[in-house]
Amino acid sequence: MTTIQKVAKEAGVSVATVSRVLNKSDRVAPKTKSIVEETIKRLKYQPNMLGRNLRRSESRMILALLPSISNPFYTMIIKGIEDVARENEYNVLLCQTNSELERELVYINLLKQRLADGLISLDPTININVLRGVSQDYPIVQSCEYSEELNLPYVTIDNFQAGYQAVKHLISIGKKKIALINSDNKFIYARLRQKGYLKALEEAGLGINEDFIINGENDFESGQKSMQQLLARKDRPDAVFLVSDVLAIGALKTIRDMKLSVPEDIAVVGFDNIEFAIRMNPALTTIAQPMYEIGRESCRLLINRIVNKDVEIEKIIMDFELIIRESTMKQVE
């Protein structure tokens, strides 16, 4: 293996000089510099990051904790995180927790073992007290899902407003019996979107039917099942707001199986605007979050904190957008 020692010897200089050339910081004579650079190239020398990392006491690795990369919701967020990381010469370790506490702890240990410099939490099942403890010692940023109790930076959208707008839209196209298929209320986004849903109904003078609110997992399966449950009722809803496109895609399958039509029998609004949303049959009305930007901002905040532990704690609210498609529109024949 070519080490900095060999380069130094070969170039007839000290390791310090080679190191200076490598880190282009210090002043080094142009002539010496070119000799060293030539030698580096000739010996195909690449610095051993294991040595550098130990010396600098950093890993230049960022953790992104998420339940599963299979959820298309995370795709663009991850891309945003990775882009900013790369711009700042960090690598990103995607940590699939499968929402299991045990896995989360394994990854959080990477921080303690110095294998990662910071962590972006995208969906914590973790005990809030554990997170609080860790966040005192290591840089942590919350993305999308967050806890106000923790005084940590986060990036999110106004989920209350988003839920409110989604349901207002359904009301505006004449729907009166609007159901909500939500994920677990342990999530702050779930609680906020539900609040928005309730506010919109109240404002429109539509009564609230508790049976029209269903909480469950956030996957296809659950979307299908929850929809079945709603459609089995005598007084079935004429519209449904689902807190994710994945849920909505599951629901669309159920609706199709029951030979009902969208949006005539049931209008459907999803959330996230994942790639598939526009390709569904019918194309899905949904709330678009600026996922790429959310990812970028999250990573920016984290790196700020890694570089300067005492930087101001930013809390960023991004804009969202309601995208109206076939699932709430009369089809043009």
Added chain:
Amino acid sequence: MTTIQKVAKEAGVSVATVSRVLNKSDRVAPKTKSIVEETIKRLKYQPNMLGRNLRRSESRMILALLPSISNPFYTMIIKGIEDVARENEYNVLLCQTNSELERELVYINLLKQRLADGLISLDPTININVLRGVSQDYPIVQSCEYSEELNLPYVTIDNFQAGYQAVKHLISIGKKKIALINSDNKFIYARLRQKGYLKALEEAGLGINEDFIINGENDFESGQKSMQQLLARKDRPDAVFLVSDVLAIGALKTIRDMKLSVPEDIAVVGFDNIEFAIRMNPALTTIAQPMYEIGRESCRLLINRIVNKDVEIEKIIMDFELIIRESTMKQVE
């Protein structure tokens, strides 16, 4: 920060002893051991992996090179890789190359910089000669996509047989004008599946129409466009085999837009059996690969090679399965 030194001092032993306890390899007196363990717990000591990695000259990090995690095709493969990695105390860095050479090179540099111990290549756009050069110095395994020229371990399925079976199925349901929407022929899987397609047609005495074979990108967009191209023809096909479900989903959208029915007007067979396939309208007939197992095997081979550079070069062919669904079946009303 708690270091091994502090633990040693606190426990009244030498760092060597603490290290022995940590690595549970060497014999150490039960009494000493328990004192050290107690001290470790009390001081909440966690070994600094930066130090260990430098000393051991390993990073315990595995690279998985793939174009994009957004392609659901990779989801279960990645899970398989990660599971085996974790079982062997490795971490996996998912490297999205976006099929750009430049990015691939960045990640391959991580090997040279000792930040990774090995690499699983899932879709190389990289120059074969570059890969050959790297593979002499570092452990590399090819997964799904591979090059026979490189004498490297790989895990894949019999893509020729798979293409052959898919098209035979279409023939068996009475289709005669069968098109192929393929990805780029630079991929070995693309060439093999095409060969299978041709063989099935020839065997059935169906002529080959060059215009029925379309090569393009492997994404929704391309599936949509290629299908448009086929349906614009006067003698349009009555069936199409697409080399990925993602392409097929795009194609289904086009077919729907044109108000044609599946499978009556056009039967559709995809490839990969991604999660969405069964949830499409109509549900998609497809070839299922044992993706999770492919991932596991790939990682197993890689770790074998990391541990022992001179281990036998295994080449593993896994089984596939044709899954018949609505897109090639008369709908039961």
Added chain:
DNA sequence: TTGTAGGCGTTATCAC
């Protein structure tokens, strides 16, 4: 401008 040398935290080879 350049070189010397200490140390980052760990493991592993010697002695004892």
Added chain:
DNA sequence: GTGATAACGCCTACAA
């Protein structure tokens, strides 16, 4: 069974 101590490869005062 245990303890010194020398690496691993790099960076960075401090000297020169």
